[in-house]
Amino acid sequence: MDIIFGRNRKEQQEPVRAKVTGKIPAWLQGTLLRNGPGMHTVGESRYNHWFDGLALLHSFTIRDGEVYYRSKYLRSDTYNANIEANRIVVSEFGTMAYPDPCKNIFSKAFSYLSHTIPDFTDNCLINIMKCGEDFYATSETNYIRKINPQTLETLEKVDYRKYVAVNLATSHPHYDEAGNVLNMGTSIVEKGKTKYVIFKIPATVPEGKKQGKSPWKHTEVFCSIPSRSLLSPSYYHSFGVTKNYVIFLEQPFRLDILKMATAYIRRMSWASCLAFHREEKTYIHIIDQRTRQPVQTKFYTDAMVVFHHVNAYEEDGCIVFDVIAYEDNSLYQLFYLANLNQDFKENSRLTSVPTLRRFAVPLHVDKNAEVGSNLIKVASTTATALKEEDGQVYCQPEFLYEGLELPRVNYAHNGKQYRYVFAAGVQWSPIPTKIIKYDILTKSSLKWREDDCWPAEPLFVPAPGAKDEDDGVILSAIVSTDPQKLPFLLILDAKSFTELARASVDVDMHMDLHGLFITDMDWDTKKQAASEEQRDRASDCHGAPLT
Numbered sequence: 001m002d003i004i005f006g007r008n009r010k011e012q013q014e015p016v017r018a019k020v021t022g023k024i025p026a027w028l029q030g031t032l033l034r035n036g037p038g039m040h041t042v043g044e045s046r047y048n049h050w051f052d053g054l055a056l057l058h059s060f061t062i063r064d065g066e067v068y069y070r071s072k073y074l075r076s077d078t079y080n081a082n083i084e085a086n087r088i089v090v091s092e093f094g095t096m097a098y099p100d101p102c103k104n105i106f107s108k109a110f111s112y113l114s115h116t117i118p119d120f121t122d123n124c125l126i127n128i129m130k131c132g133e134d135f136y137a138t139s140e141t142n143y144i145r146k147i148n149p150q151t152l153e154t155l156e157k158v159d160y161r162k163y164v165a166v167n168l169a170t171s172h173p174h175y176d177e178a179g180n181v182l183n184m185g186t187s188i189v190e191k192g193k194t195k196y197v198i199f200k201i202p203a204t205v206p207e208g209k210k211q212g213k214s215p216w217k218h219t220e221v222f223c224s225i226p227s228r229s230l231l232s233p234s235y236y237h238s239f240g241v242t243k244n245y246v247i248f249l250e251q252p253f254r255l256d257i258l259k260m261a262t263a264y265i266r267r268m269s270w271a272s273c274l275a276f277h278r279e280e281k282t283y284i285h286i287i288d289q290r291t292r293q294p295v296q297t298k299f300y301t302d303a304m305v306v307f308h309h310v311n312a313y314e315e316d317g318c319i320v321f322d323v324i325a326y327e328d329n330s331l332y333q334l335f336y337l338a339n340l341n342q343d344f345k346e347n348s349r350l351t352s353v354p355t356l357r358r359f360a361v362p363l364h365v366d367k368n369a370e371v372g373s374n375l376i377k378v379a380s381t382t383a384t385a386l387k388e389e390d391g392q393v394y395c396q397p398e399f400l401y402e403g404l405e406l407p408r409v410n411y412a413h414n415g416k417q418y419r420y421v422f423a424a425g426v427q428w429s430p431i432p433t434k435i436i437k438y439d440i441l442t443k444s445s446l447k448w449r450e451d452d453c454w455p456a457e458p459l460f461v462p463a464p465g466a467k468d469e470d471d472g473v474i475l476s477a478i479v480s481t482d483p484q485k486l487p488f489l490l491i492l493d494a495k496s497f498t499e500l501a502r503a504s505v506d507v508d509m510h511m512d513l514h515g516l517f518i519t520d521m522d523w524d525t526k527k528q529a530a531s532e533e534q535r536d537r538a539s540d541c542h543g544a545p546l547t
């Protein structure tokens, strides 16, 4: 498995043309932009965990039936410092680094300090976020890096803390129809008040405000939720939204702040400060977007670990939300490179298989309802919400499907009733071997697989003027362990799940995590907006040229 995980990848900075077999739909024009770890050794030093790897951006540009591939390491401060020192000098998720053992006492003290009041890495390896017309590589720390989505060049470093009090933020933001970003983060150092913060970054400078300033300056806090435990906030990787609500799971997979404050001195990694408390509950917070307040009722379910929310919507006075859940935190454990590279089949067996679970939460709890009664009257699910004596509500999910991760939906249906989940299929190991289309209505699934092929997250791109939810294609970057087979971009018809085309590239492709698709129409709109802006005010031009 070293071939997939541990090996450093070569960049392909110049676009290289892929060999296309099959026929790419004529309407599919744009760029699939993705992120993931690509380098796990620097000089003689080696990262411990797959999530530590230096971010390698890659893109597939689809134009008139042809595909061009390129890749480039994110030139983060972390990357530059490591390369210059020829060893790992910045701490990551699973690897604590010690910059210079010979430095004097002052710089040593400084180093302790920056690991106590966390100033984390800017190795943004997880996802790509769109903010207005700009694109950012993201991870889960306070830093994100602006990138040029065409050349993959690294631009400014943005510190969330300048705009909102968070030390950590998810790499899975949501977008509304106007393109405003809704994200969540955790504040762990502000006056000892550990809290979860939901915030909004506008796509453009709001009307009536001084134009020309960055929309970031208009970032606003939507709602703050105090952590149940000041010294041990929940870890979370994503959250859910419906038209009017936000769903946040405060799960018993928690970060220990005291451990984090002393991790550097104890020579322990950030990952070792995370613990799963299986005897505790998972609290379900529902935030009303109109009042910007949490719904007062206490909803909870059993202990579980969720990384990815799939989708959520409102139906008959309820919130229905779907997540991929585990019984424990074995997933993060399995991605230690030591587990992935030796005795793979033995060491990387999931002790809990990820399952698609549907929860239903009643928005109004009937005072007269009997204790023990099920408050869910929605016919479409067997999920229950039981009223308890103390007024709390205990939610039990409906199990929909077993063995899937990296879920995606048609984003036009995000927050709304929907039918299809596109995901990577996993079984005993966390490494996907299939791509799955799960139909929630008929409870049936379609699959794509091929020998020695390891698919990435499947991304849905809608066809222009799409009527059905699955009118469009699925894109997935596939690496292979067969030396005879080149890595390729797979294009499936999302309806039938049959292969439309594949674009094979003779490059050293890495297995990636997440990304997005930028349609050429978006470029055109941007180009048009840029030229209008130039015409209107022949002033300085922002952002990267997109020609």
Ligand SMILES: CC1=C(/C=C/C(C)=C/C=C/C(C)=C/C=O)C(C)(C)CCC1
Binding pocket: 051, 052, 091, 092, 093, 120, 121, 126, 139, 140, 141, 168, 237, 270, 271, 307, 513
């Ligand atoms: C560096 C760092 C972190 C990094 C977490 C990462 C990098 C998580 C990656 C998760 C992925 C890829 C999940 C996929 O499902 C923490 C723990 C937030 C906090 C401390 C500093």
Ligand SMILES: [Fe+2]
Binding pocket: 172, 237, 307, 308, 514
């Ligand atoms: Fe993720």
